[in-house]
Amino acid sequence: MSDALLNALAEALADVVISIDTCDDDVLDPDTAVKWLETTGSLLDRLPPADRRELARLFRRTARRRPEGARRDELLRIPDGFGLDDDQHELYCDAIEHIERRFVATVRDADPAAPVTTCPGWTFADLVRHHGTTHRWMEHLVRTRACERVRSREIPLDLPDDPAAFPDWLARGADSVLGMLRKVDPDTPMWSNGADQRVAYFPRRLLFEALVHLADAELSLGREPSVDPGTAADGIEEFLENLPYFSWLAEPVSRLANGSVVLTATDTGASWTAGFGERGFRWSKSATAAPSACVEGPAGDLLLLTYGRRSADDPRFTVTGDVSVLTSWLAATAF
Structure with missing residues (x-):
């Protein structure tokens, strides 16, 4: 058919x-x-x-x-x-397919040498190369069912010499990793750099990697990113779940003074609390009674704030409490 x-x-x-x-x-x-x-x-x-x-x-x-x-x-x-959504793994793959198409279309129209305003020092060519490398790294890990860390620099990239060809290279990598993810049982055990040591970790991680870097491209072109509130809420939780496993985030967070930050999505009603200090990092899907600082705003904007793509003084947010605690938290978790 x-x-x-x-x-x-x-x-x-x-x-x-x-x-x-x-x-x-x-x-x-x-x-x-x-x-x-x-x-x-x-x-x-x-x-x-x-x-x-x-x-x-x-x-x-x-x-x-x-x-x-x-x-x-x-x-x-x-x-x-109709109960067709029982397979969360496939839902993530579908969402990735949609976002990657938007990503490719967005960067195809951009000058490879243009700066990425949300990633100081990067050009669009750097952004595309970084995300395309992630595709090939994840595809290799899942294909080989890696049982230990493999560095991305160890993976053949087949990167074109001409940056103008990067978008097509990016599209091929997206198709390749999605094809691999869709044919492997998500419950298969394997190494990951996050909390979930299964194949299921990778489509969820890739979705939010793609969403944030698409936002990088859109913001740099003067466009406003659009993130579904439910997807954004899941992205905030994915970030908090994996933070202790990402050493470049866990180490600066471990040095923070005692404090807590509450994020509340005004469009979904969901709240998250991140606590840090002498007791170590912890988080919950609720608002604590007396946090050090609170931020309220749409879930999509909170996701971008979490990744350092929005600033706390953006008018989209309402901030209460000790702003210095919030500022320290955001500086430590800048992705």
Whole structure:
């Protein structure tokens, strides 16, 4: 079956499901609507996991072809409504595919020699080379099921001589690592430089690596990054989970005086507390009663603040408490 036919069938099914789900009661009897949707769900339940993942991916592609708005949001909820989202590993891979395409398109239009304003001393060529190296490093680690650290400088890069060819090189690396991640069991044990010592660690890490560096490119071109609030919240937690394993962050954090910082997302309501000092680093998915400093703002902007791509005095944020503690924390955790 061709990709065109598969995409057409997925789009048709998605539109029928949304039409049934949102139809007025005086047009379609609610009991009949529920029966039709339950029958459809029962049929989809019989599909093998790989086919369910593929269908979820096709539904998301259908949604992303639509303009932003209520209809697009309803389409994006279909995989969850039918329970197609049981495989978090594949969800991360789908998200990476989308972000990497945006990344490649963004850097393709940029002068390789132009500065990256959020990474002092870097040009766009440096940014692309760095991210493309990450692709090849992760692909090598997962392919070989590495049981110990492998330095990125030990991996063949096949980097073109001409920086103008870097975007195509970047795209090839993204396709390669995604192909590898999608065919390996995420529960496979292996070495990682983070908390999760399984293959499952790598797509989640790569997603936020790509998101932050896409933001680097967009900000440097005078564009405003757009990060889904739920994805951003997961990114903040991924950062806090892995911080103790990233020596270049853990060491400066270990030298901080006693304090705590609370981040609160105004769009999702989620909060996180990071504590540090004599008791060592610790974090929780809640707001403590008396933190040293608090920052409130949209989840996407908090993620960029966490990675040092936004400053605490940005008007997007409301900061209360001891600003010096917050400043020290952000300086120590600059990624």
